[in-house]
Amino acid sequence: MTIELITFDLDDTLWDTAPVIASAEAVLRQWLTDNAPNLGGLPVEHLFSIREQVLREEPGLKHRISALRRRVLFRALQDAGYDQWQASGLADQAFETFLHARHQLEIFPEVQPTLEILANHFALGVVTNGNADVRRLGLADYFKFALCAEDIGIAKPDARLFHEALQRGGATAQTAVHIGDHPGDDIAGAQQAGLRAVWFNPTGKPWDADHAPDAEIRSLTELPGLLAGWHGQR
Known part of the structure; x- marks a missing residue:
């Protein structure tokens, strides 16, 4: 041939993916603790629930993992009491924080x-x-x-x-x-x-x-x- x-x-x-994703998730959680205190100690189960709901509403996001993560963060922030403008801005910043950490790999x-x-x-x-x-x-x-x-x-x-x-x-x-x-x-x-x-x-x-x-x-x-x-x- x-x-x-x-x-x-x-x-x-x-x-290796698992270590960098785990680290990026930890960085994201710390960022949210520091910058979105209304979230409190957000249970992982709540994020999974939001994710499932978003996918039911927008199945096209299944293979658009960046857009899906942003949408889940946005919904979680809204649930915590942030208005649409605040939630959108915080979700964008939070996702970029995660994405930056996600690229700190070996x-x-x-x-x-x-x-x-x-x-x-x-x-x-x-x-x-x-x-x-x-x-x-x-x-x-x-x-x-x-x-x-x-x-x-x-x-x-x-x-x-x-x-x-x-x-x-x-x-x-x-x-x-x-x-x-x-x-x-x-x-x-x-x-x-x-x-x-x-x-x-x-x-x-x-x-x-x-x-x-x-x-x-x-x-x-x-x-x-x-x-x-x-x-x-x-």
Whole structure:
């Protein structure tokens, strides 16, 4: 095969996500304590309840996680007695506080050297369901495009997100490879769209889904050799 486009998942593929999200949530709670005292000790259960209500009213927000988080904060602030103008302003500031903290993450050390090698041979893109921004992380120069589910309201494993990535990358499914950690969202989603899929599995978990990935790697440093073996393969 001729490889023209390599697409990457972000969360838990280029960095560990759980620690940074936990930290960002803590930063958000402290900000709300300091700047929106009417909220008091807001129970997490109340936020979940608001989230479910918002999604019932606006199901289109399901894959627009930034807009959804803003809306939940806005509703919580209104419930705490802030008027619409105050709640809107505080929700925007609170979300930006969270988003800034969400980007204070540690990129795996092998990421940039690997991207540097691959970018010299292939077009690279991002396909993510999250709201991390490669521009904030100093990675944008490696990628031809970054496609977030939030941009079009469609999330992996929906094949349409991968089809959009192919269009933006100027490639066909037969000349594209996707790398990600999630068996459903990344591997099944990419394969259903016709791409080859590489499972990033650093901890060596057993594969327990129906259709096996086209390849499995423990480290991103394995990618250049793997792709070189595929490139030009008949």
